[in-house]
Amino acid sequence: MISSFGKREYHPWWLPWLFTLSFILITFLPRSIDDTMFMDGVTYAAIARNMAQGIGSFWRPFFAHSFWLPYDNGDYFSGHPPLQFGLQSLLFSVFGDTPAVENGYNLLVLIGYIILITKIWQKLVGPNSEFRTFGWLPVLCWYGIAIVYYSIPNNFLDSTMGLFCLASSYFQLIYLKKEIDRKSTVVWPLLAGVCLVLAFLTKGPVGLYPLAFSGIYAISAHSARFSNAFRPTIIMLVIIILSIAGILAYTPARKFMTNYFYGQVMQALLQKREKAGTGWIAHLTLVSELLRSLYPHFIACAALHGLSFGLKWKISPSKMISENTVLTLLVAASGIIPMLVSIKQYPHYLLPALPFVALFFAFLLVQRFALLMAWKKQLTIIGLSIATLACWGATFQKLTTIQPDIYSANAKQLRTLVPSASTIGVCHDLFQRADIHANLQRYHRLSLTTQIDSVHYVLGDSTCLPQFDSTHDSLVALNGGYFLVIRSAAQGHH
Incomplete structure (x- = not known):
């Protein structure tokens, strides 16, 4: 034994x-x-980055002017306590937005x-x-x-x-x-x-x-x-x-x-x-x-x-x-x-x-x-x-076989096309896509709205293409079948 x-x-x-x-x-x-991260982690990083840049505070964490869940879409993000955001914001303050x-x-x-x-x-x-x-x-x-x-x-x-x-x-x-x-x-x-x-x-x-x-x-x-x-x-x-x-x-x-x-x-x-x-x-x-x-x-x-x-x-x-x-x-x-x-x-x-x-x-x-x-x-x-x-x-x-993430790649491509911290339009069926919200905010501080008639830039896919005037609006192809519409005539766009 x-x-x-x-x-x-x-x-x-x-x-x-x-x-x-x-x-x-x-x-x-x-x-x-x-x-590439799951959208929750991207969202938390965006909140921490914003906090480090003075956008929001420890007890009023700020994600964006839009959110995909109706019960978290307030003046500030109150979906979770703020300690991790505060800790990461210290690192963002030291190392910058990276x-x-x-x-x-x-x-x-x-x-x-x-x-x-x-x-x-x-x-x-x-x-x-x-x-x-x-x-x-x-x-x-x-x-x-x-x-x-x-x-x-x-x-x-x-x-x-x-x-x-x-x-x-x-x-x-x-x-x-x-x-x-x-x-x-x-x-x-x-x-x-x-x-x-x-x-x-x-x-x-x-x-x-x-x-x-x-x-x-x-x-x-x-x-x-x-x-x-x-x-x-x-x-x-x-x-x-x-x-x-x-x-x-x-x-x-x-x-x-x-x-x-x-x-x-x-x-x-x-x-x-x-x-x-x-x-x-x-x-x-x-x-x-x-x-x-x-x-x-x-x-x-x-x-x-x-x-x-x-x-x-x-x-x-x-x-x-x-x-x-x-x-x-x-x-x-x-x-x-x-x-x-x-x-x-x-x-x-x-x-x-x-x-x-x-x-x-x-x-x-x-x-x-x-x-x-x-x-x-x-x-x-x-x-x-x-x-x-x-x-x-x-x-x-x-x-050696890392595949690029569609959403983060699109957000980085938009850096060359859309001013930072803008509010851009998004086709209605895409508004619930958390990955879009999270990555656009994390990598270019963009917020989203479904009121596409009031903005100059609109993110869409093939399902909402008929809404736009192809003879006047410019289309820029993005990854994963998405595209950016640059509207020729928008009222009150940001």
């Missing part, structure tokens, strides 16, 4: 890390230099996740565990989730919020581990509470789920007492309450948060905003998306368990493994289950909980990975080396 592996070297410690980071590069590097800002920000977020996931792993396994050097495994499990490698380069608010949630959990873990040794300090719960406030100011109440972390730890760890979890939880609650009170005491902040709460939170709960579907099944969208993204993890578990069965390895999970498997599973559930109340669900909403999903699978896999590496050390080194080279080859192949 194998329950402990003893101290042994499985491989050069840096080789699995080299493979893991090379694997991350396959998707992250090409997506960081192609000027896509390198949002891409560099995504890189900082990625590095933050890698560091925190590794630190939490090391803290959970303990200082003397032979599994301490396997910090690369939860990082690999994390970035191996399709939702993660799609979302991290996309400048989502959920990425930033999730980073603050992870930091809060880490600070609580430091406190709880020290509590056992009677060397605890109140600094860690204070920092954990501050991180929860920052998570809340990034994307609202869903960022508060790590409030449950200390309690879950007390439930899952036999060496911890529930009373140990009470103190940090109370401290975090006090920090949150005081912070919210301070925010509400400041009039601009109170107005913003009121608009946000009634326009976003309440409307989502009342099913009056975007919907993942209809009926009770819509509440389970996140669960189905999660399971769909975890096929590689299930396959890896099945393969390693099958291999160990075939080789007659009898592995008994240690107390540490068992406790941490329960802990990470429950923490992940605490981040996902509350969101199932609403039917406004998108896959990237899972981002804050996914580090704990990754840690859960890493604890399921680590004993068999360790035994496999110790059993065939030379084969492991050869396999990891080949896999690393394959990652580099895949990255190079992606870099």
Whole structure:
């Protein structure tokens, strides 16, 4: 019965890390230099850029004079709290209006996740565990989730919020581990509470789920007492309450948060905003998306368990493994289950909980990975080396086959045709295209209107071509079947 592996070297410690980071590069590097992001991330970058240029402010973020969603089309953007916009605006102030800002920000977020996931792993396994050097495994499990490698380069608010949630959990873990040794300090719960406030100011109440972390730890760890979890939880609650009170005491902040709460939170709960579907099944969208993204993890578990069965390895999970498997599973559930109340669900909403999903699978896999590496050390080194080279080859192949994004390319082409910060017309059927709004604002500060008779420039496609006078209006072909109409006679155009 194998329950402990003893101290042994499985491989050069840096080789699995080299493979893991090379694997991350396959998707992250090409997506960081192609000027292509999901429209949410482009929109957030545009808001941050505007803020840096003095257009709008922290508590009155400004996107454009037009918006594709009717319930966010006010004097300023109140669809989400403004912290990420403020943070990115600082980078725009330093580096100027360049896509390198949002891409560099995504890189900082990625590095933050890698560091925190590794630190939490090391803290959970303990200082003397032979599994301490396997910090690369939860990082690999994390970035191996399709939702993660799609979302991290996309400048989502959920990425930033999730980073603050992870930091809060880490600070609580430091406190709880020290509590056992009677060397605890109140600094860690204070920092954990501050991180929860920052998570809340990034994307609202869903960022508060790590409030449950200390309690879950007390439930899952036999060496911890529930009373140990009470103190940090109370401290975090006090920090949150005081912070919210301070925010509400400041009039601009109170107005913003009121608009946000009634326009976003309440409307989502009342099913009056975007919907993942209809009926009770819509509440389970996140669960189905999660399971769909975890096929590689299930396959890896099945393969390693099958291999160990075939080789007659009898592995008994240690107390540490068992406790941490329960802990990470429950923490992940605490981040996902509350969101199932609403039917406004998108896959990237899972981002804050996914580090704990990754840690859960890493604890399921680590004993068999360790035994496999110790059993065939030379084969492991050869396999990891080949896999690393394959990652580099895949990255190079992606870099040489980047396809230009239609919407960002059109926005950049319009720089030579339309004055910056103009309001241009758009054919009625195109007004709901979020990618058009986001990219035109991000790359040329253009707003849109369907009142095409009052503007000099109109963006259209073939379906609205008959509306224009081809004998007088000029047509400029753009990418993707779009064109710009330069009208010869417009009344009151901008």
